[in-house]
Amino acid sequence: MQKALFEFISYNIDKNEEIQKINQVFKSWDKSGDGILSKDELFQGLASLPHMNITHEEFEDLFNSIDINHDNKIQYSEFLAASLKFQTKSNSILLRQIFDFLDKVSIKRIMMET
Ligand SMILES: [Ca+2]
Ligand SMILES: [Ca+2]
Numbered sequence: 001m002q003k004a005l006f007e008f009i010s011y012n013i014d015k016n017e018e019i020q021k022i023n024q025v026f027k028s029w030d031k032s033g034d035g036i037l038s039k040d041e042l043f044q045g046l047a048s049l050p051h052m053n054i055t056h057e058e059f060e061d062l063f064n065s066i067d068i069n070h071d072n073k074i075q076y077s078e079f080l081a082a083s084l085k086f087q088t089k090s091n092s093i094l095l096r097q098i099f100d101f102l103d104k105v106s107i108k109r110i111m112m113e114t
């Protein structure tokens with residue numbers, strides 16, 4: 001009982017830490033500080049990642065897959081949803097590459113626990 005409770009708590013802390021990290025990334029990429037990532041801001045952010053070689057075509061695909069409501073901007077909720085989705089259920093090497101940098105260790109741990 002104690003152990004289960006402890007695991008439950010630590011799982012939630014991990015999740016919160018991850019969301020904090022995503023939040024930090026979002027804020028650091030949002031150069032204009034309007035709480036929304038423009039196409040340009042997302043591209044600049046991705047370009048700043050290590051080992052990231054993204055073609056214009058791949059970027060368009062990625063942008064469209066994140067921009068759920070198709071307003072040509074990435075809202076925080078869209079960025080968060082995309083980050084969490086691609087971390088746990090990645091079907092694209094490119095997308096995995098992008099979101100891997102958040103924290104490889106904690107992702108592995110969450111996958112083992114679930
Ligand atoms: Ca912005
Ligand atoms: Ca959008």
